[in-house]
Amino acid sequence: MNATITSPTFSIAAVERETRLSKDVLRVWERRYGFPQPVRDANGERCYPGEQVERLRLMKRLMDQGHRPGALAALEHGELAALAAPQRAADDEGQNGAIARLLETIRARDPAVFRHALRQSLARQGLERFVEHTMAPLTTAVGACWEDGSFDVFDEHFYTESAQQQLRQAIADLPAARQGPRILMTTVPGEGHGLGLLMAEALFSLEGANCISLGLETPLLDIARAASAYGAGIVALSFSAAYSRRQVGPVLAQLRQALPPEVELWAGGAGVARLEGVAGVRLLPTLDAGRQALAAVRT
Numbered sequence: 001m002n003a004t005i006t007s008p009t010f011s012i013a014a015v016e017r018e019t020r021l022s023k024d025v026l027r028v029w030e031r032r033y034g035f036p037q038p039v040r041d042a043n044g045e046r047c048y049p050g051e052q053v054e055r056l057r058l059m060k061r062l063m064d065q066g067h068r069p070g071a072l073a074a075l076e077h078g079e080l081a082a083l084a085a086p087q088r089a090a091d092d093e094g095q096n097g098a099i100a101r102l103l104e105t106i107r108a109r110d111p112a113v114f115r116h117a118l119r120q121s122l123a124r125q126g127l128e129r130f131v132e133h134t135m136a137p138l139t140t141a142v143g144a145c146w147e148d149g150s151f152d153v154f155d156e157h158f159y160t161e162s163a164q165q166q167l168r169q170a171i172a173d174l175p176a177a178r179q180g181p182r183i184l185m186t187t188v189p190g191e192g193h194g195l196g197l198l199m200a201e202a203l204f205s206l207e208g209a210n211c212i213s214l215g216l217e218t219p220l221l222d223i224a225r226a227a228s229a230y231g232a233g234i235v236a237l238s239f240s241a242a243y244s245r246r247q248v249g250p251v252l253a254q255l256r257q258a259l260p261p262e263v264e265l266w267a268g269g270a271g272v273a274r275l276e277g278v279a280g281v282r283l284l285p286t287l288d289a290g291r292q293a294l295a296a297v298r299t
Contacts, residue, residue, distance in 0.1 A: 009039060009047035016296075017289045019056045026056075033073035051077065058084050099138050103145065106159055114159075118166045127170050128206055131199050132287060135163060139195055143241075160195055167198040171205055180208035181297050184232035186218040188251050193240035196269045200238065200290050207294050220251070224258035234264045234297065236290075239271025249278055256280045266293060 012023050015036075026046075030036060036056060038046035048056075058080040059072045072080060098121070105114040122130045142159045145151040185201055187194060194216045201211045212230050214223070227235050235255070239248055248271055256265050256279070267275075268284035275283060284290045 009041075009049055010053050012038070012046045012048070015048045015053055015056065017286075017292050018053055019060050020288055020292065021056060021060055022292075022295065029069065029073060033070060035073045055080060098134065099141055102134075102138055103141055106142070106151070106155055109155075109158075111158065111162070115162055115166070118162065122166065122170060127174075127202055130170075131167075131202050135167070135195075135199055136287060139163070139199075160193075163195055164198055167195075167202055171198070171202050171211075174205050177205065177208050177210045180210050181234055181294065182210045182212065182230065182232045183234040183236050184212050184214065184223070184227050184230060185236045185238075186214035186223060186226075187216045187238055188223075188255070189217045189219060190247070191237075191239060191243045191271075192216055193242060194238070196240060197236075197238035199287060200236065200268055203287055203291055204236075204294055207291065207298075209294060220255050220258060223255060227259060227263050232263065234266060235259060236266040236268065238269045239267060241270040241273075243271045245271065245275065248272060248275055252278045252281045264297070266290070 010018065012026060015021070015026060016023050026036060030038065036048055036052045038048050038052075041047050055077045058077070059069065061084050062072055062080065063069060067083075075083070102114070102117055102121075105117050108114075118134075121134045125133060138159075142151065142156055146153070146156045183204055185197055185204075187197060197213070197216075201213060204211050212226075212232060214226060218226070223235060226232070237252075237255075248267070252265065252267055259265060261280075264282060265280060266282045266284055267278070268286075268290055270285070272283045273285040277283065282293055284293055
């Protein structure tokens with residue numbers, strides 16, 4: 001039986017993006033466990049109340065720790081939160097401590113020590129966890145340090161260059177992908193920040209995508225020509241928070257016009273986090289959203 005709407009609702013695609021649970025999993029759980037309990041919108045499509053989405057997030061976190069979905073589906077939200085709290089606190093404390101130590105090595109301005117610390121983190125975590133649990137939060141922390149004046153501009157530049165070198169090497173060490181979706185990756189003119197693009201490339205490559213990087217600031221018509229020349233089914237762009245938000249929509253609309261309709265256009269990064277939808281463009285404000293988009297293409 002359908003639930004009553006008591007909060008803002010999310011489409012099934014939004015729930016997939018928010019929780020990293022596929023649409024198929026959500027439908028199977030609905031039949032098997034009676035949860036989640038979507039309502040229907042005016043078009044008859046599934047919509048999920050916000051409290052159910054939060055409960056699904058908790059279930060996914062606990063499943064990653066080894067718990068079984070059937071047992072978790074029987075628990076109330078408070079029971080799930082209590083079960084997740086100790087491990088989450090330990091994970092957050094460990095991650096925050098590791099990020100703080102890396103920030104201190106940047107402040108110490110000893111390049112060899114910092115680069116060694118990055119290599120150690122990559123070796124210990126593996127590329128996927130390294131991107132998600134070290135590079136992503138560390139990049140945010142470095143930006144905050146630059147904004148509050150505790151880092152100079154050259155500190156931020158040193159970090160960016162060191163991180164990019166580490167990621168490029170890690171990507172180069174991955175086996176070549178030949179059968180996966182072909183993704184053309186670049187930034188538009190005026191967007192000179194490429195670290196987010198490299199993080200996305202690392203995760204896409206781990207998922208078996210064939211990523212073709214054009215580097216930074218490729219003219220729009222050249223992006224369209226390159227997509228045709230390389231036979232790319234997807235063009236993926238990255239927009240940092242530094243890129244003018246007012247320009248993102250028009251630039252995407254212009255590129256969408258230049259690309260064939262069968263070529264998907266993805267835009268990710270902090271620069272699209274608050275952007276309204278752009279026709280024919282898939283917006284991916286987080287790394288998880290990018291991974292879900294790739295999973296949807298594979299399906």
